[in-house]
Amino acid sequence: MINIWIPIGIAIAIATWSFLIKESPLFRWAERTFISAAIGHTVVVGVYTLRDRYYPITVQGQYLLLIPAALGYLYLFVLWRRGRWVASYPIAITMGVGLATQVRGTIDADFLGQTLGLIREGGRIVGSPPQTAFTNALTIIVTLFSLSYFLFTVRPKGAFGSVYDGMYKLGQYCLLASLGAMAGNYILGTGLAVTMATIIRIIFSLQGYG
């Protein structure tokens, strides 16, 4: 029995790619089908989520949870111009909680964790295989140079000033190289991966895989 979703999927993929030639009704059909399917999926997931969130209230009798539920409903006031201020309360609470957890996690993992990691890498330069030692040394040098670029408050003068200027310039190049690699990686890496995924999906579907 033919799985009807396979030809539909292939047709949508080809219709999307038709944009490479020019915008056409075929592309617009694929675009709108995708958007409506995505919205439909989000709505279904939302309904399932609501069901789960209400479970402790309706089945387990945890009525205290009615407070966050009511706060959630206050969000809907955003649709009413005169009552929009009411929605600012749940938004403020959500943002506060979100920022608090995020700041804690970021300081711990990104700031302290990465600094400790760098120190550890420094400790591994001596006695490591040449490749590891070189990579670790390069990481430390590049980090220090890049950080020197962000030194705004105090600018060293005199003999150390010229050394600092050199570090500043190299830091600028390191940052540019890193940004270039990141952009290239992201655009080419993700773009090609998605292209390849679509082609293989079509080929696999034609071969009968689900």
Place this chain on the structure above:
Amino acid sequence: MKKEEGASVSIWSKAQSVRAEWLWLVTLVLIIVPLAVPPHVPFTVNQSTLRIYEYVKKLPDGSVIVSGGSGQWAFIYETSAAFMAFLTQIKNKDVKLIIFPLSTDSLMFEPWAVKVTGFDKVKEYGKDWVVLNYVPGGADITLPAFMTNIRGLCRTDVYGRPLDELPIFKTVNSYKDITLWVDCGANSIPSLARYVAPYKVPILGFVHSAYYGMFQPYIAAGQVYEMTNGIRGGGEYEKLVGYTPWNLGTVTMDSYQLYSIYILALVIIANIGTQMLKKEEKKQ
């Protein structure tokens, strides 16, 4: 002499006006041809993939693995090749798997991978593996809550069954009961390093190659145990476990290598071209 200079100018200028569509068409050909006629170029197994394989091999009986990330269909072949090899490796081991989706997409993606590898055929749902429902709010909110009280955060599984009724959750409720965390999402590693690593739960990542380099500092800092590198890492993992139902990494490896060379060649040509044009502009 003047004629020759004029000819070289026109080559680099012409190269600039090549339409991007033609370059993409060549990419398509380079992807499709090796898939149709695979040359099976040999490849070696990277130390990172080997470390993951060895780590999973040594997992003790009764281990509880959480697959928590934002697996996406768009990056299916970058991340799922290694994830499916991982599922193939653990499916005959005495381990339990909890799927905790961090995006609405992974709600479908991870169960799909479980189905394709036949993990669901050898393991019993509810006892050996389970799919939790997606919890909105983002990883920054849900992960800290998940680590301290799973039943408090996720009241039911994806099918609406209360967690109290599922045998797997009789012994599992917080980070203390989790042996390993795996991520088949393209970019969930920073969130995991922030909210899972502090609880000393080892993390393995099956990450997209575009992020593999970016996430290396997390390994250096000891926040993530190891990661596989996109399709290539997937192919390597498949080589180690023998065979996975789709062998995604292996079948796509030739295309991957070929178009990588093509992109590298384009980057080199574009850089030379820019320098040549600058030179010519100066001369004029």
